[in-house]
Amino acid sequence: MLEISRKNARIWSMLGMRRVVGIMLEELAGSDEHFIFATADLGRYLGAADFEDKYPGQMIDVGIAEQNLIGVSAGMQQEGFHVFAGTYATFVTARALDQIRVNLGYMNLGVKLIGAAGGLSDGNFSPTHMALEDIADIRPIPGIAIISPADGAEVVKAMYALAEYEGPAYLRLTGRANTPVIYTEDYDFKIGKAVCLKEGTEIAFVASGTIVATVQKAAAELEKKGISCKVINMHTIKPLDTQALDELEEFKLLVTVEEHMAAGGMGSAVAEYMGAKAKRPVQQIIAAGHEYPHAGEYEILLETCGLTVDGIVKKVEGRYRELQNGR
């Protein structure tokens, strides 16, 4: 087992999530002869350049053919193999969506999908390589877990957990290299169980992915202004930790933050659950919006979409003051 330590956290942060995946693919392949890493011409990108040499016979590259990637992975899973299938987030989801419905949803085959560049991180290429609808694509399909880790350590924890998880799942990677660090020591990670990173009483933040670190900073800024904030890392978007959400009924404002279109993502999932409650906070969904952003560097895109510390503080404080004035 890889150790969650300050030193490793620093290395994983430097590498970025997709190369942490590469390390974990080797880790899992080494302990399970039935482990298969399948990809659609994106092995090197996922840090698996040496994987095939080290674990011959445990890698399948189908070329640039995502529909086939899903079907082949599902056929192998049915024959008793444990398949992790990875490529770009938007291609591993939207491009092969009906294959995912039939093979992973309907037939319930436990293939684990890995989507690199979830959100805006490769937005310099253009919206073709942004994954801003992937959560919305997968979320309605019955039985597929969706996990969006907050940092490199959580990628490690999530992949160990997924190796033990029977059902199908989608692991969404966000951020580039030098991702922020949330966890420097071991902690309890369970699929479907959110982690409270900070207690508070007035505003509750629920976030997932590398944006969690930004949310932590935004919460600290708001605390300086005298507003008490709770921060929840909702690393599992499906199944949603409804117990954690039940504890938010008394808050004034619930803010969900994600690198995704405003429609259909984690914020929508939270709203679907909270909407049925008689007592609930007002919800503010902070996301990438409703339009495809202009191509650009990651940091610039985050800024344009208001997904920075300042952007979040401004929006949330504004809404909080309105609520204080009864609006």
Place this chain on the structure above:
Amino acid sequence: MKSRNELELMAKDMRRDAYKMAYNSGTKGAHLGGGMSVVEILAVLYGAIMKYDVSNPSWEERDRLIMSKGHGGISLYAALKNVGYLSQEEIDGALHGDSDYYEHPRKNIDKGIEFSGGSLGQGLSFAAGMALGLSKRSNDKSRVYVILGDGECDEGSVWEAAASVIHFGLKQITVIIDLNGLQYDGSTEHIMRLGNMRSRWESIGYDVFEVDGHDVLALQDVFRKESEKPQVVIAHTVKGKGMSFAENRVEWHTAYLTEELYRQALKELEIC
């Protein structure tokens, strides 16, 4: 080796069961067109070619059949009943009501159904994955048969899968193309030209055989051929085969049997 008589008798029994299933399911209609074109293919596979053990459905060395064109479900059920996977009672209630035997078959390995087909263009990828799994387990006993419709070959995903079967050297795969020449909107030639199917598959690296898809002995011979490459069997068939009023008729893709037509179909079956 089975005799022509034995195999034709099996095909006849399957047609009788299929007509009954279609008739029992009422006026919502059943996929009789593409169902009837694969009857002999399935009769020969289940009656003479494939290895399986009804009392041990997950038997490692069984041959696997992937009905990619789930539209042939009605005939798959008839075959599975004929060999003992399904009971008469189960197929009598099929295709309607609360039966688990849907119009497009749902995966149920205990009942001999390996794959949930119907969303076209997916079965060959799945078969490739299964064959890869078999190879990695050093199982060189099992074959994987995949039945595709000719209209289904419009799907780009068929060709993604077709290339990977060759690339990975999955010579235990036999692709069977039910070339009945019709798809939902019209003839395959009119809707989306398939080109020269033989040369399309050969150019990727398959051993391609062509056969009359209703000639049981010819089918039996072709399925017994050995190759060093994955195989494609192009079966020339007739959509709606066996029912004179439905043969080669686009509107019989999905249609229902009135009592009169049901009786006529049975009568034609007894004459032939």
